[in-house]
Amino acid sequence: MLSIVIVGTGNVARHLFNAFAESREVKVVQVVGRNKNCLERFSKMCAISNDFAQIATADVYIIAVKDDAIAKVSQSLTSKKGIVVHTSGAVEMDSLESSNRGVFYPLQTFTMGKTLDFKSIPICIEAKQDTAITVLRMLGEAISDKVHEITSAQRKKLHLAAVFANNFTNHLYRISESICLEEGLSFELLQPLILETAQKVQSITPKDAQTGPARRGDKKSIQNHLNLLKDKKQTELYTLFSEAIKKVYEEEL
């Protein structure tokens, strides 16, 4: 059985804790964090500490804190023999102070209070030492069916791709919501469409899934939409997207 310490009490820490708590191959021996209130919720299930000088011994230390706190937190773990990993898509592996360092990056968006099925969440692992990869793979496979060894360069690109697929997509949802609200329409009207759009690309490519005025080269609908838009930024986005989509398909028209 692998023993782990989770450093951090936020969103990712909690989701990882819950996933490992259900696993037979991994035991969380301690949760460490500054915030006593947040720590308290783990106290019934494992040891807790808010003293970074009192971190328990474990096979793996998972630092699940904000990106800009990772390097500093890792300084408390330099004397440990276990593998020290962070969970960030954006932070350099080498920002960890330990010689036995790695990354354990679950590629998902975590919402407080919303349970996730970890089995389908890709976990991207990296390690400085070859032997550590084996351990991190075991750790990942304890909670997910999709463990991938990737390079730092790949992780950076993956994080960038995730910003397009998640953050920017969510902002488009927000724009579509605001267009609805302006007309006294409920955002609920768009929710099934949003879900189906995401479900489509689970089985077909985004290129094949595309529909709409820009794909059809329907200049009249595009002009009608531009006439309806009052917000400059929305107009700019509409134009950029429509041109980009048209370009992809113009050979087919």
Place this chain on the structure above:
Amino acid sequence: MLSIVIVGTGNVARHLFNAFAESREVKVVQVVGRNKNCLERFSKMCAISNDFAQIATADVYIIAVKDDAIAKVSQSLTSKKGIVVHTSGAVEMDSLESSNRGVFYPLQTFTMGKTLDFKSIPICIEAKQDTAITVLRMLGEAISDKVHEITSAQRKKLHLAAVFANNFTNHLYRISESICLEEGLSFELLQPLILETAQKVQSITPKDAQTGPARRGDKKSIQNHLNLLKDKKQTELYTLFSEAIKKVYEEEL
């Protein structure tokens, strides 16, 4: 029981046909279309015709053809007493020649060969005559739990909102896929994130659902991402989105 004729044999026509075929309150008496091959697939289940002068009598005629063919197709129905509707988000109701005209707009993206649960698909109805609204509501409720009477102005805005939520979102998926492929990474890595992003806004607002560097005001990550992007259009989109997201949350930082 309501009798309907479906004019058109494409994607929307097929999905509507399948939904009505399962309904006890509605009978599809005929499917009309130009394309004999496409018509053939309906022949076992109802009468078919490729002669627009031979359209059967029905309570409602649903024109489910391409936007720019709607007006012309409706000319074949001017002598009919039933309600003539189209299914488009973008076309004027008044482009239909019949005096008893309306719109029956299912707000969803339809993919050939992919079955949908119509019950959760919002159907937006409009009619020139008040009595027609009652009939269109019955027709909608035969296949969906979400029938909404809206105005033409609202439908136009809804269609615009749908372009942001569906077409542009799908283009973001395409960009994220291309970033993955450039690094030899499978798009499968992003699929769970894409689905969860869409699932989040089924229960919380897009504003609350937002995460990522721009929301956090994380300039370092944003600069790192911009350094990774080589494509001009992608850089332009990244900058536009990041600025827009930052603006929404800057008061909270």
